[in-house]
Amino acid sequence: MNGMNDDLLLCAGIDKSYNGPQVLSGVDFSLRRGEIHSLVGENGAGKSTLVKILTGVTQRDRGSMVFDGREIPLEHGRTAAQALGIAVIYQELSLIHGMTVAQNIFLTREPLLPGLRLIDRGKMNRMAQELIDRYGFRLRATDVIDGLSIGQRQTVEILKALSGKASLMIMDEPTSSLTAAESAQLFEIIRLLKARGITVLYISHRMEEVYQLSDRVTVLRDGRKVAVLEREQISPAEIIRLMIGRSLTGRESGNRMVRSSGEPVLEVEGLCAEGRLVDITFQVRRGEVLGFGGLVGSGRTELMRTIYGIDPFQAGRIRYLGKPYVPSVARSIAGGYGFVPEERRLQGIMGGLSITGNIGIANLDASSGRFGLVSGGKELDHARQAITLLNVKPADPDIPVGNLSGGNQQKVVVGKWLIRDLKLLIVDEPTVGIDIGAKEEMYQTLRRLADSGVAVIIVSSDLAELTRLSDRILVLRKGRIVREFAEGTVTEEDVLMASSGILQEVPP
Amino acid sequence: MIAHTRLRRLLAGSRLFLILILMMAGLSLLSDRFLTLDNLTNVLWSVCLIGIMCSGAIYAPITGGIDLSVASIAALSGIVLNALMNGAGLNLVLSLAITLGFGLLIGLVNGIVTTRFKVPAFIVTMAAKTYLFGLAMYISKGDQITIMKPRAFLAIGIGKWLGVPFPIYIMAALAVASHILLKHTGFGRRAIAVGANEVAAKLSGVDPDRTRILVYILSAGTAAVAGIVMASLTQQAYAMNAGGYELDVITAIVVGGTSLMGGSGSVAGALTGAVMVGFINNGLNLLNMPASYHPLATGLVILAALILNQGMSLPRTLIRWMARLRPSA
Numbered sequence: 038m039n040g041m042n043d044d045l046l047l048c049a050g051i052d053k054s055y056n057g058p059q060v061l062s063g064v065d066f067s068l069r070r071g072e073i074h075s076l077v078g079e080n081g082a083g084k085s086t087l088v089k090i091l092t093g094v095t096q097r098d099r100g101s102m103v104f105d106g107r108e109i110p111l112e113h114g115r116t117a118a119q120a121l122g123i124a125v126i127y128q129e130l131s132l133i134h135g136m137t138v139a140q141n142i143f144l145t146r147e148p149l150l151p152g153l154r155l156i157d158r159g160k161m162n163r164m165a166q167e168l169i170d171r172y173g174f175r176l177r178a179t180d181v182i183d184g185l186s187i188g189q190r191q192t193v194e195i196l197k198a199l200s201g202k203a204s205l206m207i208m209d210e211p212t213s214s215l216t217a218a219e220s221a222q223l224f225e226i227i228r229l230l231k232a233r234g235i236t237v238l239y240i241s242h243r244m245e246e247v248y249q250l251s252d253r254v255t256v257l258r259d260g261r262k263v264a265v266l267e268r269e270q271i272s273p274a275e276i277i278r279l280m281i282g283r284s285l286t287g288r289e290s291g292n293r294m295v296r297s298s299g300e301p302v303l304e305v306e307g308l309c310a311e312g313r314l315v316d317i318t319f320q321v322r323r324g325e326v327l328g329f330g331g332l333v334g335s336g337r338t339e340l341m342r343t344i345y346g347i348d349p350f351q352a353g354r355i356r357y358l359g360k361p362y363v364p365s366v367a368r369s370i371a372g373g374y375g376f377v378p379e380e381r382r383l384q385g386i387m388g389g390l391s392i393t394g395n396i397g398i399a400n401l402d403a404s405s406g407r408f409g410l411v412s413g414g415k416e417l418d419h420a421r422q423a424i425t426l427l428n429v430k431p432a433d434p435d436i437p438v439g440n441l442s443g444g445n446q447q448k449v450v451v452g453k454w455l456i457r458d459l460k461l462l463i464v465d466e467p468t469v470g471i472d473i474g475a476k477e478e479m480y481q482t483l484r485r486l487a488d489s490g491v492a493v494i495i496v497s498s499d500l501a502e503l504t505r506l507s508d509r510i511l512v513l514r515k516g517r518i519v520r521e522f523a524e525g526t527v528t529e530e531d532v533l534m535a536s537s538g539i540l541q542e543v544p545p
Numbered sequence: 546m547i548a549h550t551r552l553r554r555l556l557a558g559s560r561l562f563l564i565l566i567l568m569m570a571g572l573s574l575l576s577d578r579f580l581t582l583d584n585l586t587n588v589l590w591s592v593c594l595i596g597i598m599c600s601g602a603i604y605a606p607i608t609g610g611i612d613l614s615v616a617s618i619a620a621l622s623g624i625v626l627n628a629l630m631n632g633a634g635l636n637l638v639l640s641l642a643i644t645l646g647f648g649l650l651i652g653l654v655n656g657i658v659t660t661r662f663k664v665p666a667f668i669v670t671m672a673a674k675t676y677l678f679g680l681a682m683y684i685s686k687g688d689q690i691t692i693m694k695p696r697a698f699l700a701i702g703i704g705k706w707l708g709v710p711f712p713i714y715i716m717a718a719l720a721v722a723s724h725i726l727l728k729h730t731g732f733g734r735r736a737i738a739v740g741a742n743e744v745a746a747k748l749s750g751v752d753p754d755r756t757r758i759l760v761y762i763l764s765a766g767t768a769a770v771a772g773i774v775m776a777s778l779t780q781q782a783y784a785m786n787a788g789g790y791e792l793d794v795i796t797a798i799v800v801g802g803t804s805l806m807g808g809s810g811s812v813a814g815a816l817t818g819a820v821m822v823g824f825i826n827n828g829l830n831l832l833n834m835p836a837s838y839h840p841l842a843t844g845l846v847i848l849a850a851l852i853l854n855q856g857m858s859l860p861r862t863l864i865r866w867m868a869r870l871r872p873s874a
Contacts, residue, residue, distance in 0.1 A: 347748070370750040378748055385748075387741035389808045398738045399749040401731040410729050453749065 044103075045070045045205060045236050046091075051100035053086055060086045061260045064100070068205065071234045073227060075247040078257035079280055079529075080498050084240055087257070088207055091238075092125050093118035105204065124198030125207045132182050132190055139165035139178040142197045168200055172229060188219030195226060199235075206230060207238045212246060213334040224250060242332045244273035244537040258282050273539045281500070281530045294524050295508045299323030301359070302461050302492035305344060308353030313339040315516045317353070321461070321492045326483060328507030329496045330532045336516040337496045338379050341463050345369050345376045358460065370399065375454025379465040379496075381443070385450040388439025392429065393420040395438050396453040403457070423452030427482060444475025451482065462486060465496045467506075480506055500529035512536055561802060561817050568824055576831040584827070586709065592823035593712040594619070594771045594778075594787070598794045599801075599815040600716075600723035601767025604760040606798055607727070609740040609807025610666035612761060614655060614673035615768035616790035621681040622648055622772030623782040627692055628684060637697055641773065648769025649762050651677065656758030666761075674791065681784035690782040702777030712774050716816075719767060724812040736760060740807025796847055797822055822847065 046068040053061040061083045068074050078084050089095040090102075093115040102109040104121055132141050139162045140147075147156045148164065165178035174192050182190060191211060198206055208227075212220045227237050227250060241247055247254060254266040256279040264279050299322040308317040314336050321327040329337045342348045344355065346364030355362045357372060369376070378384035387395055397404060397416040404415040420434035427448040429441070438449050447468070454462060467483065468476040483506060487493045497503040503510060504527055512520040512535040520535035573580040598615050605612040622644050629640040651673065658669045692698070704711045727733035735756045738746035743753050776782050799805065800821060801814030825846050829839050 345748075366748065367750050367752065376748055378745075383742075384744045387738055387745050387808070390737065390741050394734075394737070394741075398734055398746060398751060401734060401750075405731055409731060410725075411731055411734060413729070 043069050045105060047101075047103040049101050051087070051090065051102070052098045053083075053090065053095070054098060059260055061090075061097075064257070064260070064262045066255060066262065067265075068236050068238060069253075070204075070236060071231055072252040073231055073237045073239060073250050075239045075241065075251040075254045076257065077241070077247060077254060077276055077280060079500060081259075082257040082280070083260040084257055085209070086260075088125070088209065088238075088240065091118065091205075092123055092207065119201065122202055122204035123207070124201060124203035124205065125209070126191065126194045126198065126211055127209065132193055134183050136182060137162075137178065138169075138176055138180050138182070138185075138193050138196070141182060141193055142168070142178075142200050144197075146200075165196075165200075168196055172196075172199070172226070172233075174226070186219065188215050188222060191215070191219075191223065192226065195230075203235065205236045205238060207240070209240045210242065210333065211239075212241065212243065220246070242536075244276060244539065247271070247276065248273050256280055273537055274534065277530055277533050277537065277539075281528070281533065292504045292507075292528075293526055294510070294522055296523055297322040297325035297508055299325060299490070299492075302357070303344065303494075304356040306354045306356075308340075308343065308350055308355070310339065310343055310348065310350040313348075313516055314343065314350065317516075317518055319511055319518060319521075321494055323460075323490050323492055324487050326487045326493045326495060326506055326508045328503045328510040329494065329513060330500070330503050330510055331513035331536050333498060335513040335536065337513050338465055339516075340513065341376075341465050341494070341496055345374060345463060371402065373458055373460035375451075375457070375459050375462040377447075377450050377454075377462070377464040377467065379469075381446055381450060381470070386438045386446050389437055391420075391435045392424065392438055392441075392449055393417055393434045395449050396420045396423050396456070399453040400456060419456050422456045423449070426455050427452045428478060442472070442475070444471035444478075447471055447475065447479065451479070455482075455486070459486070459491050461492045461494070463494045466499075467495055467497065468499065468502060476502075500532055503532060504529055514538055561800070561814055561821075565817055565821050565824070568821065568828075572824065572828045572831070575828070578831055579828070584831075586713075588820070588823045588827045589713050589716075590710050591826070592819045593710075593716045594775050595790065595793050595797055595819040595822070596716040596816055597712075597719055597771040597774060598768050598790065599797050599819055600719040600812060601763040601765075602794050603723065603798050603801075603803060603810055603812060603815050604727075604736050605666060605670075605764055606795075606803050606805050607736050607740050607807060607810035608757055608760050609743075609805075610659065610757065610760065611670065611795070611805065612655070612764040613667065613670040613791050614651070614677060615764060615771075615794055616787040617674045617677035617681065618648055618651055618765050618768035619772035619775055619787040619790065620784050621651075621677050621684075622769040623776030623786060624681050624685045624690070624784065626773055626776055627690055627782040630698065631692065631694065637695055644773060645766065645769050648765045648772070651769075652762035652765025653758065655765065656761035659761065660754035660757050670761075678784060685782060685784055687784065689785075692776060692780050692782060699777055699780065702774055702779070712778065715770065715774060719770065720812055720816050723767075727810060727812055732756070732759065737808060737810070740809070742808075793819075793822060800847060 044067055046066070048064065048066040051061050051064040051066065052059070064083070064087065066087065076084050076087065086095065090097045093113045096112055102113070104123070133144070142165050143161050148160045149155060150157045162178045169176050169178060174196070176189060176192060182193070185193070195206070211223060215223060227239070230237055239247070239250060248271055251271060252268050254271055254276060256263045256266070256276060258280060263282065266276070301320045301322050304320040306318050308314055317340060329340070331337050339348065343350050344364055346366045346369045355364065382388070387398070393416050396419050400416070400419050401411060404411050404419065406412055417434055423429065424432045424434065429445050429448045429452065438446055441449070451464070464483065467479050471479070483493055483495065495503070495506060497506070510522040510527060510532060511518050512532060514536060519538070522531065578584055598619065602612050602615050625647055626640055626644040629635045629643055630637060635643070655669055655673055658664055659666045701711055706714065727736070735746065735751045738749070738751050739753045739756050747753055772787070775786055779786065797818035798815045800818035801811055801816070803810040803815060822843070825843050826839065829842055834842065
C-alpha cells in the first residue's frame with residue numbers, strides 16, 4: 038500500500054538554520070500522491086521554512102529530498118521547483134489588476150501567433166476557458182480581475198498553477214481572508230484537485246478546516262516533526278496537544294491570571310462593525326495587561342483599529358475614562374491613547390525619517406509653541422527621552438529609522454507614546470520579527486507601563502507571549518468574544534482550543 | 546557616530562552650493578562681465594518668478610505629489626488681475642486680494658480632487674494646467690494685453706529699493722517664510738510625514754487629506770503671486786506667459802535635492818537650483834552661444850548637476866523606480 042510509487046515527496050533529516058538558531062532539525066516529511074496533507078504548528082514551529090525549502094525560496098543545510106522519484110540537490114532554486122510542478126498559492130495574491138483571467142493565467146507564457154511575436158488572444162482565451170471548464174469553476178476567461186471577489190481571485194491563482202501542470206499545490210492560510218461561503222467553495226476545489234490526482238499541502242491555524250479536509254496531518258513543534266497523524270487519528274484537540282507539547286520548560290503549567298481592581302479606562306459595550314465585529318463587550322482597567330487571542334482573521338486587529346478610531350462602527354457604545362467616547366485618531370491621541378500597529382514597516386515607521394522625526398510627529402502638540410512654531414530642541418529632548426527609556430540602539434536621534442534593526446524600530450514606534458501622558462496603550466503583535474533580546478525588553482517595558490497605571494491591550498498570535506504577558510485574556514473567534522480567561526491558570530493549549538472553537542473538548 | 550552623521554548631512558546639503566560656486570568661478574574666468582553687481586542682479590531677477598513659485602510648489606513633491614498647474618495659474622492670475630483692475634476698475638489692493646484669493650481657490654479645488662476623489666495629483670494638476678490655460682485664453686480672447694496702469698502696480702515688478710528690484714525681496718520673503726514653514730512648524734512636519742509614509746503618519750494623528758489640500762493651496766498661492774509679479778514685470782497679461790515654467794520649477798526643486806518620492810525637501814536647495822538654472826542661461830548668453838543651442842546645453846548641464854548632487858542615490862532612485870514599474874511576479 039505504502040510503496041515507493043505512492044510517495045510524491047520524501048524528505049529525510051532536513052536541517053536548516055538562519056545564521057545561528059536552528060529552525061528545522063532532522064525533519065522527516067512525506068507527501069503521498071493525490072492526498073490532502075495538512076502541516077500544522079505554532080508560529081515559529083518551522084512551517085514556512087519547510088515550505089520555502091520545498092519551493093526553492095531558501096536552501097536546506099542538510100537532508101535528502103526526493104520529488105516524484107527524483108533526487109533534489111541541496112541548491113534547489115525557485116525555477117527548478119516550478120519546473121518540477123511545485124506551485125504555491127500565496128496568501129497575498131499575486132494577480133495583476135486590470136488584466137483578464139486569461140491574461141493572468143498565461144502571463145509570460147502567452148500563446149503567440151505563428152511566426153509573429155504577437156499574442157494570439159483568441160487562442161489564449163480558448164485555452165483558459167478550457168482549463169476553467171475542465172475543473173468546473175464559475176469564471177469566464179475574459180473577466181477582469183478587478184471585478185472578482187477574493188475567493189474568485191484565489192481560483193485564478195489556482196488555475197495559474199494548474200496551467201503550469203502542477204503536481205503539488207501548496208496553500209498557506211488560504212481561507213484567512215475568505216467568507217464562510219467562499220471557504221466552502223475552496224474546499225470543493227481542493228477535493229476536486231485531489232480527485233484529479235494533485236497533491237495539496239494545506240497550511241492553516243484553523244483546526245476545523247484541518248479536520249474536515251486532511252487525509253494526513255504533520256505536526257511541527259520547535260523545528261522538529263512531532264507526529265504524523267493518519268485520517269482516523271485526526272482530532273482537533275489531539276493536534277493542539279501535539280502542537281503545544283508537554284515539555285519540562287513549564288509551558289504547560291500556564292500562567293496565572295490576575296483580576297485588576299483599577300478603575301476602568303476603556304469600556305466597550307455591544308460594539309458591532311459590519312462583517313467584522315459582532316456584539317463586543319469588554320473593559321480594560323488601569324494597571325492591567327489585557328490580551329486578545331484568536332486566529333488571524335478573527336477580528337482582533339479590526340477591533341483595535343475600531344477602538345482607536347481608524348475604522349467606523351455601526352452599533353454599540355464606548356466609554357473612555359468614564360465618559361462616552363466616539364474614537365477618532367486625533368481625539369484618541371490627544372486623550373492619552375497610544376497605538377502600535379500590526380505591520381511595523383508599512384504602518385508603524387517612517388523609514389526615511391530620523392528617530393526624532395518619527396517620535397516628533399506624534400508629539401507636535403507638546404513641541405509646538407507660540408505661532409505654531411515647533412521647537413526642534415524639544416523634539417530632540419523627546420527623542421532622547423524615548424531612546425533612554427527603551428534603550429534604542431544606536432542611541433543617535435538623527436539616524437533614519439529604516440536603518441535600525443526590527444527590535445529597535447519597534448522601540449521607536451512604542452517610544453513615541455511613552456513620553457506622553459499615556460493612559461491606554463494598544464499594541465498589535467508587539468514582537469513580530471524582532472530578536473529574543475529585544476523581545477524580553479519589550480515584555481519588561483509593557484509590564485512596567487501597566488505597573489505605572491497604564492491600561493495595556495495587546496494582540497498576539499504568539500501564545501507563549503500572550504499567556505505570559507496578559508493579566509486577563511479574551512479570545513475572539515469570527516468577530517465575537519468567545520471566551521474570557523480572567524482567573525486561575527491558563528495554558529497556551531486553553532487559548533488555542535478556545536480560538537479554534539473546541540472549548541468543549543478541554544479537559545476539566 | 547552622532548558627529549559623523551551630522552557632518553555627512555551637512556556635506557550632502559552643501560554639495561549643491563559647492564557646485565554653484567564652482568560654476569560661478571568657471572563663468573567668471575570665462576567672461577569678465579560675469580562677476581559684476583549688475584549681472585548678478587540680472588540673474589536673480591530672471592529667476593525670481595521660478596523662485597517665488599518654488600517656495601510654494603515644493604510642498605507637493607514633499608508629500609509625494611506634484612503640481613503641474615503652477616504656470617497656468619500664474620498666467621491666469623495676470624489676466625484676472627488686469628480684468629479686475631483695468632476692466633472692472635477696482636482699486637489695486639482689492640484687485641490683488643481677489644486675484645490671490647482666486648489662486649488659493651484653484652489650489653483648494655486641486656487639493657480636494659486629489660484627496661476626496663483619489664485621483665493622482667499628476668493627472669489632476671495636468672488637467673488643471675489645461676483648463677486654466679483655456680480659461681485664460683477665454684478671458685483674454687487670446688490677446689496679448691498690455692498693462693500701462695496703475696503706476697503703483699507697475700512698481701511691483703520694476704521698482705527698486707536700495708538698488709535691488711522689488712521682486713527679489715518678494716522672492717526672498719516667500720522663500721524664508723516657506724523655509725520656516727517647512728522646518729519649524731507642525732504643517733511642515735506633517736507634510737514630510739505624509740510623504741515618508743502616509744499610513745504611519747495617519748496612525749500618528751496626522752490628517753493626510755487636510756495636509757495635502759493645504760499643500761496644493763500653498764502651491765497655487767505662490768503661483769498667483771508669481772503671476773502678479775510677472776504681469777507687472779512684463780507689463781502684459783497673456784495666456785502664453787509662463788508657458789513651460791512648471792517644468793523649470795520642478796527642475797529647480799529636484800536639482801535642489803527634493804525627492805519626487807516624498808518625505809524630504811529643502812527650500813534653500815530649490816532656490817539654489819533655480820539660481821543655478823539662471824546662471825546657466827546667463828552664462829550661455831555671456832559666452833555668445835547661439836540661442837538655438839541653449840536648450841540642449843541647459844538640459845545637459847542640469848543632468849550633470851543632478852548626478853553630481855545626488856551622488857550615489859540617483860542611480861539607486863532610478864533602480865527603485867524601474868522596480869516599481871515592473872509588475873511584481
